[in-house]
Amino acid sequence: MTTVVHKILPRPILTAILIVLWLLLNNSLSAGQIFLAIIIGLLIPPLLGPRSQSPLIVKRPVALMAYVLLVFHDIIKANFIVARQVLGRNSALKSHFLIVPLAVTHPTAISLFASTITLTPGTVSCEIAPDHSHLIVHALHTDDPDGEIAGMKQRYERRIRDIFDESPRAAIEDNNT
Amino acid sequence: MTIADLAIAGLIVLGSLFVLLGSVGLAKFPDFFMRLHAPTKASTLGVTAILLASALLFSFRTDTPSVHEVLIIVFLWVTAPISALMLASAARHQPSTEPDKTKDPRQSKSE
Numbered sequence: 063m064t065t066v067v068h069k070i071l072p073r074p075i076l077t078a079i080l081i082v083l084w085l086l087l088n089n090s091l092s093a094g095q096i097f098l099a100i101i102i103g104l105l106i107p108p109l110l111g112p113r114s115q116s117p118l119i120v121k122r123p124v125a126l127m128a129y130v131l132l133v134f135h136d137i138i139k140a141n142f143i144v145a146r147q148v149l150g151r152n153s154a155l156k157s158h159f160l161i162v163p164l165a166v167t168h169p170t171a172i173s174l175f176a177s178t179i180t181l182t183p184g185t186v187s188c189e190i191a192p193d194h195s196h197l198i199v200h201a202l203h204t205d206d207p208d209g210e211i212a213g214m215k216q217r218y219e220r221r222i223r224d225i226f227d228e229s230p231r232a233a234i235e236d237n238n239t
Numbered sequence: 240m241t242i243a244d245l246a247i248a249g250l251i252v253l254g255s256l257f258v259l260l261g262s263v264g265l266a267k268f269p270d271f272f273m274r275l276h277a278p279t280k281a282s283t284l285g286v287t288a289i290l291l292a293s294a295l296l297f298s299f300r301t302d303t304p305s306v307h308e309v310l311i312i313v314f315l316w317v318t319a320p321i322s323a324l325m326l327a328s329a330a331r332h333q334p335s336t337e338p339d340k341t342k343d344p345r346q347s348k349s350e
Binding site for chain 1: 255257263264267268269274275276277280281283284288303305306307308309310316317319320321323324327328330331345
């Protein structure tokens with residue numbers, strides 16, 4: 063019985079999200095739209111194939127909310143910083159590639175960290191090492207590359223690990239530099 | 240002219256300024272990686288402000304909350320960093336055709 067349910071609904075949460083998204087996109091709660099939403103919610107998840115990883119579970123939703131607010135605040139700040147750099151002289155900018163060792167291990171956590179780096183002040187993540195040991199980040203302007211790396215690990219990565227309760231990866235940082 | 244109109248107008252002006260800034264940055268920064276910075280941040284926030292203005296306007300006009308815009312904002316914010324990452328990765332694996340202003344003492348490391 064459970065296997066039948068599992069076959070029809072391989073990812074119940076994704077199904078629910080798809081149904082809600084479809085209804086929001088159409089701004090309507092008519093019977094026809096609900097019917098379409100359910101069809102979409104049932105059709106798409108099986109097409110995605112089996113999961114390659116166990117899902118990452120949010121252990122501390124409050125920490126996640128706080129993180130979203132922090133990142134939002136930093137994004138606004140980032141825009142004023144970038145505005146100043148756009149209007150300033152190019153020659154005043156010292157850009158660098160930074161190599162940021164990763165302590166988070168789960169792909170979802172890494173992607174959250176990398177996206178945060180891209181959206182926040184002066185940095186864009188450029189590449190994730192194939193073995194997930196480090197990120198390559200481009201900084202538009204920095205006087206202190208090492209301080210910048212330590213800063214983003216402290217400000218974002220520590221919080222992400224807290225949200226998902228991830229254990230830090232053992233000394234992989236030393237092997238890769 | 241109500242307060243809502245003022246807020247909507249303000250958001251549109253603010254959003255347009257940010258989008259303009261993103262475009263100026265795209266045009267004037269000296270190398271590919273630096274150019275990536277302006278559109279990922281400024282344009283994303285600019286478009287967000289314009290979409291918020293649209294959501295407010297149609298919510299007031301029709302007296303029903305308009306939520307498409309919020310969804311667009313969410314999709315935009317989720318996808319912008321990913322497209323930036325893809326562009327940057329592609330650029331790193333491509334021999335550069337323009338002078339690279341970014342100092343990279345460890346460039347060979349990524350290969």
